[in-house]
Amino acid sequence: MSQHHGKVWWTELMTRDVPGALKYYRAICGWHFEPFPMGGAAYHVGSRGDQPVVGVMDLNDLPGTEDLPPHWFSYFAVKDVDRAVEETLARGGEAIRAPFDIPHIGRIAILRDPTGAAMGLMTPA
Structure with a gap:
């Protein structure tokens, strides 16, 4: 990954x-x-x-x-989506949708970065 x-x-x-x-x-x-x-x-x-x-x-x-x-709407690959969400929140971002799994696709979260831009993070399957 x-x-x-x-x-x-x-x-x-x-x-x-x-x-x-x-x-x-x-x-x-x-x-x-x-x-x-x-x-x-x-x-x-x-x-x-x-x-x-x-x-x-x-x-x-x-x-x-x-x-x-x-x-x-774009999704960015990260090694560990749960950790990336925690770090996003710590840096002033916001969770729109907490991490969830899509079988055979990966683990995904929908967020706002600290500037307010919406995006997805995912750890691909």
């Missing part, structure tokens, strides 16, 4: 128009998309060739996001 520490590990488009987004990014980036089960929320994985590169999530399926505009 140490060779991945600090890398941008995953990026998601959070949108209210999934069909429009898929159409646009197919044309502009050449990505192809497959649905991915995410417990009720519409989610698609975009790939370049056989390499997954992005996720696309429907904001309409997520409670509490009514006022959020569409945006890209």
Whole structure:
């Protein structure tokens, strides 16, 4: 894992128009998309060739996001997400969602860094 520490590990488009987004990014980036089960929320994985590169999530399926505009959201790889959360809190950041596990994907936390920017940290599986 140490060779991945600090890398941008995953990026998601959070949108209210999934069909429009898929159409646009197919044309502009050449990505192809497959649905991915995410417990009720519409989610698609975009790939370049056989390499997954992005996720696309429907904001309409997520409670509490009514006022959020569409945006890209990145996750950074860290060796130990629990320790990184503790350090973020100690440095004045905020936990939006405490660490949780996604089988075969990794352990993830959603945070605000000390400057207020939202991001994800994850220890990949």
